[in-house]
Amino acid sequence: MKNIRFILLSTLFIAFLASCTKSTTEVEPEVDPTADLLKIGEGNFSSTTVEIFSDGEIEVGYQRLFVRLKQGGEKVVTRARVEIFPLMDMETMKHSAPYENPEAIVSENGLFEGAVVFIMSGKWMVTFTLQNLENGDSGKVTLTLDVAASQRVKKVTGSDSATYFVTLVEPRAPRVGMNDFEITVHKKESMMAYPAVTDVETTITPTMPSMGHGSPNNEHPVHQGRGHYRGKVNFTMSGAWRVDLQIQRGGQPLCEVAFDIQVP
Numbered sequence: 001m002k003n004i005r006f007i008l009l010s011t012l013f014i015a016f017l018a019s020c021t022k023s024t025t026e027v028e029p030e031v032d033p034t035a036d037l038l039k040i041g042e043g044n045f046s047s048t049t050v051e052i053f054s055d056g057e058i059e060v061g062y063q064r065l066f067v068r069l070k071q072g073g074e075k076v077v078t079r080a081r082v083e084i085f086p087l088m089d090m091e092t093m094k095h096s097a098p099y100e101n102p103e104a105i106v107s108e109n110g111l112f113e114g115a116v117v118f119i120m121s122g123k124w125m126v127t128f129t130l131q132n133l134e135n136g137d138s139g140k141v142t143l144t145l146d147v148a149a150s151q152r153v154k155k156v157t158g159s160d161s162a163t164y165f166v167t168l169v170e171p172r173a174p175r176v177g178m179n180d181f182e183i184t185v186h187k188k189e190s191m192m193a194y195p196a197v198t199d200v201e202t203t204i205t206p207t208m209p210s211m212g213h214g215s216p217n218n219e220h221p222v223h224q225g226r227g228h229y230r231g232k233v234n235f236t237m238s239g240a241w242r243v244d245l246q247i248q249r250g251g252q253p254l255c256e257v258a259f260d261i262q263v264p
Helices: 002-024
Strands: 038-045 048-054 061-071 080-089 112-118 122-132 138-147 153-157 163-170 177-188 201-208 219-225 228-235 239-249 252-263
Touching (some): 080 112, 177 239, 201 228
Antiparallel strands (some): 048 061, 163 177, 239 252
């Protein structure tokens, strides 16, 4: 009798452990990679649906754009080619802006990331040329975007008489202490061509004009690829800061710009 009772208790205990193990190893639901993004448009071609997202409200400056393709409206496409082209039609003239096409043709989460540097406010048309590499579909989707004004892009004439656009990418949410500092530099070659500048040196000088001081331990931005320059800026207290940026080529001054940054 004792043996039977022991066997029953042992069986119940093992079943209890098994149920606990099962509950602790259940697969958590997948996180939607677009949860923190803003959907700005959609379209379709053939049997492919296209969704387009941004990482925030559309405004003048460096705007990250994300494209997701779906087959049959459900299956997320992970192999695709995506090209971006921005255009502003001002009736009397048309011009483009700097942009970055997604580098990858394979995306595990189904998002293909590119960017546009909107150089002025107003209505822009952004055309996405797409190829679904999983079923061969190809087509285009064009969005009309109302771009709000900001002070994150500076247009300047260089010492070589060329026109440059210097864009503040980071910090987007400045805070007291050390912050990432990132800019992009592009050159206007024509109304439709704004290639990235990859061969300059940059120096930053942050100051707080109202207090008459700067800050220590800043790191001058260096080129990281595709015209992006990254460093560090140290805001030692809250308030209005000004970051002066000197750009040189081969040790010779090319241009200077300044960004006003409010630190909460």
